[in-house]
């Protein structure tokens with residue numbers, strides 16, 4: 001049976017790849033996107049597919065959400081404020097999108113008893129420094145005066161709401177916590193490090209490494225992230241729980257910048273920039289982020305296929321095309 005899947009935020013980086021993958025296997029896909037950080041350019045190559053419908057609109061619009069959830073079999077809720085820079089620039093809007101918008105999606109899923117996949121983030125682990133992080137580890141968030149933590153807090157609240165709905169057995173909910181997903185179509189415009197460093201290397205500009213560059217991340221290729229979401233959405237037994245979705249190679253941002261230079265062959269220099277020069281003076285970064293993906297593997301058999309060099313190479317190839325088109 002052809003499934004109809006609603007993807008909120010489907011014109012974004014992750015959503016566009018997921019839509020492509022669902023269409024390829026024969027599902028019908030409805031995309032709802034307000035084109036704030038997403039863009040129809042990410043999905044216009046899919047417009048000729050009659051199984052795709054694109055609705056330009058917001059998850060805040062209860063009538064639209066209700067109509068779409070009512071007509072689809074499964075809901076993948078990706079629409080959210082994304083990117084540290086975007087959240088710092090738009091704090092109130094980001095909180096409301098993440099909390100009120102998600103509540104509206106959850107209410108519609110409850111009304112129509114439709115299963116839901118909710119995208120969350122490794123940001124919820126906050127200031128944790130041990131590795132690897134397990135789903136039941138504490139969320140160590142900073143002070144409310146430090147705006148960055150509003151994102152983690154709003155996504156943690158989304159998780160609480162979603163689990164509460166699941167617990168009341170209104171409908172099945174599965175939650176994925178993404179760890180620094182990267183790949184083609186990710187825009188450098190909202191602060192994400194890899195497309196920014198790659199653009200700088202390709203344009204022979206200094207690579208901007210914030211702080212001392214010793215903070216680490218574990219990047220995930222978009223194709224692996226899509227595979228993980230697909231495995232989770234196909235398996236209703238996975239519902240009612242939270243899963244880390246991430247890669248395997250922990251790397252400092254300084255080492256990442258060096259790797260970008262090697263792969264691009266760029267002669268750019270690396271420039272350390274204090275956080276205070278980029279963000280407000282009370283900015284706090286996450287020192288370390290490494291996922292334990294054992295639970296995801298145990299439930300779905302998932303194991304990531306793409307290493308960091310492939311992630312960087314794919315982003316380089318994509319950014320070369322975009323830069324030559326002036327984007």
Ligand code: UDP
Pocket residue numbers: 083084123180191192193194196197208209210211215217253285286
């Ligand atoms: N970062 C950097 N240079 C940049 C952009 C980001 O050094 O031009 C750092 C940022 O401070 C963080 C890491 O790279 O320590 C990952 O940043 P990103 O915004 O991509 O993701 P997140 O902070 O959400 O993990």
